[in-house]
Amino acid sequence: MNAYLGRAPVALAVTALAVTLTACGGSDGSDGSGDKGDSGAAVRIGLLLPENETARYEKFDKPLMEKKVALLTLGKGKVLYANAGGDAARQSAQADAMIKDKVDVLVIDAVDSKAIAGAVTKAKDAGIAVVAYDRLAEGPIDAYTSFDNEDVGRVQGKALLDALGDKARTGKIVMMNGAVTDPNAASFKSGARSVLDGKVNVGKEYDTVEWKPENATANMAAALSALGKDKVVGVYSANDGMAGGIIAALKAAGVSPLPPVTGQDAELAGVRRIVAGEQFMTVYKPYAREAEAAAELAVLLAQGEKIDGIINQVVSSPTTKRVPAVLIPGVPVTREDIRTTVILDGVYTPEEICNDAIKAACQEIGLK
Template sequence: MNTYLGRAAVVVAASAMTVSLTACGSGEDADGRPGGSVKDDAIKVGLLLPEDQTARYENFDKPLIEKEIAKLTRGRGKVVYANAKQDATAQNTQVDAMITAKVNALIIDAVDSKAIAGAVKRAKDAGIPVIAYDRLAEGPIDAYTSFDNEDVGRVQGKALLDALGDKARDGQIVMVNGSLTDPNAKQFKSGAHSVLDGKVNVGKEYDTVEWKPENAGASMTAALSALGKGRIAGVYSANDGMAGGIITALKAAGVSPLPPVTGQDAELAGVQRIVAGEQYMTVYKSYAPEAAAAAEMAYALAKGQKIDGLINQIVDSPTTKRVPSVLVPGVAVTRNNVKSTVVDDGIFTIAAICTDRIKAACEEIGLR
């Protein structure tokens, strides 16, 4: 693992502690009943992810969790999967289906952190431990793993300031935040504001329904109309998908050169835009330690074991205090460090990034 992810390695090191976890409590045998203390490794872990528009969930989170559960259970465990496709009502129904399927633990990345609370309680009432994944779900959750979301916002804000340099006060900044139903979006926004406030002029600020790129693009078009295309010095975009919609809107309005635009998630399209000079930065979040932490906590809780040795934080949700948590740091990726981050970590190959359209740009920064 490269030096950029040295801090995240501390989280991964917790994997080695799984075998030494101490049992606590006595529940049912591994007869397909909900978790608590399954005696063998034939566990069923429910995995509910929120949407399929962001590439990470289907391409990284799901297979990484499946792989980790297989490793922990020596191939005896099973992941039961469903994707809510941004429908909070559907996700509540999916929780009920997981209860009916008698999963031994449930990992939930909530579409709507508030709306899921009742379903979390139903799972808990059925004896199923619940791990909130990536977003801090409300309700009686047992554990939580995500990235240090305020720090992600600070990383984005600092990168934008770095890009603006001594022109930070020239013109207006447009802030395009994530969805109001996602508690992470609030934390990204807070972190970014903590860095940007007092150092830039925020001309317009928007929240983005369902994180959709087209909604972000519409906000950018509105900002251009309100502020004038020659007065936008930079754009804070909360993730890469929205950055794509924003950049499309800027191009359609004839903005040239493009102002620096932030992002997050290190999606392939976002990395390609960074190489091409269209997007200034993204935040690379190594999904492996986050997925490993969720799988390890699900495995331990399904078997009635303590998770004290796995956690590195205690977090309060609006409904549950002192939630055992694992928080993973993120890293800023610009044209200067694409190779030493997402390439050297095996997320993307140079061949995947450097399509014919941006081959010359790849050569320019030494991606060959």
């Protein structure tokens, strides 16, 4: 079954945003006067991304959002960008600087959802709207756009369960979750657990500090030492970066054949490992949909438009109830799905994926 089915509610929500912007004059060719109520206004969007360990932020999120803001504002909109490099204090300082610079809207992918709450409150006090992006920040946020993170976890858990087959009951799995400072990590874990609990034996489970691959490598080495390398039949990895670290530890321990390892983000290295048969699957998240939805929300808020009447989804954080939200489903990717997902969407070309090391494997699955 094509995993792209089921995207309709998201498409409708994003289309509603686009229609609203068109009605305001942003997509019909009008030249705009530059006032805040005009889609051609010179709006300034502050974009704060959390880290650069994960390839997606610099390669996809930032340029996609810049392109969409430019389109919606007839080239008059500007995205001011900062990356926190995984440092929550640095991100708060970056937010403070943008508030002082009087941006119209902040789009924040929080390093630490709790630590950013103070900056969100400062923005609100300064009359600056805040869109929580990819991770649900605490504080008085105005909107949220992300992927359906519990569903991502369910997709990962189901894929692992399917890959294990009869081995699900005969061995142990290791769960390599993300950082506790990231609320998405808890959602991924919850979704995966809803599928796996009662059907597998979890031998070891880790919340991986800062999502770092090297920390996942150390955790996996410790798990193999504690459980025995012959007892581990599968690994739940919350993302591709950690999957790479996990597979490095498995190889270093001489585990062969490699057990199924999950992932997320469809990073190029992860896709290559899937082609090579080292990583079982990843979850492709259509970043264009997420970034475009965030850009549309930001431009609407910058123009002083109300958004709660055009979005039929809401979420709640510990500090803000019923936040208008656009939640986008993820898509499972195994060897069989690469052509109909990341290649079809133009994320990668076969030439980008199929380096010399995996040319034979690419030919085997029809990518070259």
